[in-house]
Amino acid sequence: MTLWDGVVDAFRLLGRGDPYLLDVVRRTVLVSGAATVLALVGGVPLGYLLARTRWPGRALILAAVHTGMGLPPVIVGLVFYLLLARSGPLGRLELLYTPQAMVAAQVAIAAPLVVSFAAAAFQSLPDELGDLLHVLGAGRMRRLWLLAREARLGLLAAVMAGFGAIVSEVGAALTVGGNLDGSTRVLTTAIVLEASRGEYARAIAFGTVLLLLVLGTNLILTAAQQRGR
Amino acid sequence: MRVEIADLEVVRAGRTVLALERLVIGSGRVTVVLGPNGAGKTTLLRAVAGLERCRGSVTFDGRPVRPRLAVAFQRPVFLRGTVRANLALALELAGISPADREARIAEAAGVLGITALLERPASRLSAGEAQRANLARALALRAPVTLLDEPLAGIDGPARRELLGALPAAFRAGGGTVIAVTHDPAEAALLADDLVVLLDGRVHAAGPAAEILSAPPDAETASFLGWDTIPGEGGVWAIAPGALRVGRGEVAFSLAVERATVVGGSPVVLGRIAGVPCLARLGEAPPPAPGETVSVSAPRSAVRWFPGSR
DSSP: OHHHHHHHHHHHHHHTTOHHHHHHHHHHHHHHHHHHHHHHHHHHHHHHHHHHOOOTTHHHHHHHHHHHTTOOHHHHHHHHHHHHSTTSTTGGGOOTTSHHHHHHHHHHHHHHHHHHHHHHHHHTSOHHHHHHHHHHTOOHHHHHHHHHHHTHHHHHHHHHHHHHHHHTOOHHIIIIITTOTTTTOOHHHHHHHHHHTTOHHHHHHHHHHHHHHHHHHHHHHHHHHHTTO | OOEEEEEEEEEETTEEEEEEEEEEEOTTOEEEEEOOTTSSHHHHHHHHHTOSOOEEEEEETTBSSOOOEEEEOSSOOOOSSBHHHHHHHHHHHTTOOHHHHHHHHHHHHHHHTOGGGTTSBGGGOOHHHHHHHHHHHHHHTOOSEEEEESTTTTOOTHHHHHHHHHHHHHHHHHOSEEEEEESOHHHHHHHOSEEEEEETTEEEEEEEHHHHHHSOSSHHHHHHTTOEEEEETTEEEEEOTTOOEESOOSEEEEEEEEEEEEETTEEEEEEEETTEEEEEEOTTSOOOOTTOEEEEEEOGGGEEEEETOO
């Protein structure tokens, strides 16, 4: 049976340290990891602002963020493709079909998830906590850091949602990355390639590795999240 | 530090929740803002703390710059970690050196009776313990201005009496200006140097606590302070709590007796004066029967007449 063969194959490849597989896994982690970190750097402070402050346009941005959570990755990929293509407005950067382009597109996919989860996490804290730190004289960054520690359950959920969404997306990775062997091939695009070649067992093997990767990441994050509970 | 509030107005959802023309909080004094729920007390405190969007000005020793403030909100909030860590963080943010922090924590914890709780995670405190830790954090700061919202909320029984006794000394030791908010006139009487009576977003009385408590300036204030307010010809009589007694005296009323009982260890008569429920001490007189009308009176110093009030 192809499905079972694939799963067994996954462990065989992992067991003998298949260089091709490890290369793809390494790139997957680097690209999606970098995109997650960048989405957090921008998304957590924005989530904080959306949760802690009131200003005109806030509801509009929240609605836009929530809409962004459902954006199909292939659409995001297409937009970045058009921006980065040789004839596009950012064509001179020559970023199309590079890992950097994949990171950029994946940031755009992860950011709405991160912002939304972060805003919900900060909003679940009592308002008095932020007010207290403000009155006691904590600066903006100190306040953000102290409140982020309080909201770590929700923020780690934001990390898991963001990373989970982009490590498993194929639309943007394929459109702006191009699935070039040795430079932009990641697990999802490798799966697409193997499946199109009729190598179903290999496709399942790569799929299994992807699943293990997400499981492993979430195990580590969940352990961190639940520590000291 | 002297706090001066001028032309302060807070509007929420189209409704004016607070409107103060001018209010001066004396330097180094304990000012209690007293009023019923929804009077705007917390809003006033938050406006002083700079947490409320408002019109008008709040100045500190004449300058619009907020000094370091200490605050205890009505709902005690803490960060993760022990009570000690929470107090230490507040002191650190206030720029207190690590060496001084320990001494300040020990002292404040002693006053509030939470020394044994210092190593406990703040998330595991009971409501009363959390409230005391909340106060300890504010007092340990010894800030030029300390803001306390319902400082004794959630603390009752002997602990409450103990704190009511200990807090004034702790305030004086801190040396700063204290603004505390409460809905309880008895608590205000025990804590306050000065009193601000806030009713429906407006200041009805402001001044030395003893003056306001013994001679409320208007009928609404008197009523809120527990005085019996009795409608009369073209005005309102206000009688100090506990001043009425059965028998003839300087200012007399007639009481329609409903029943006799014992309050605070003394025999009293419950009934109505001009339809308003009142209570008169019975003294040595024999208890009147329900339905009877008896003459009750109060000393002139315990009765106020507010013409034009209803």
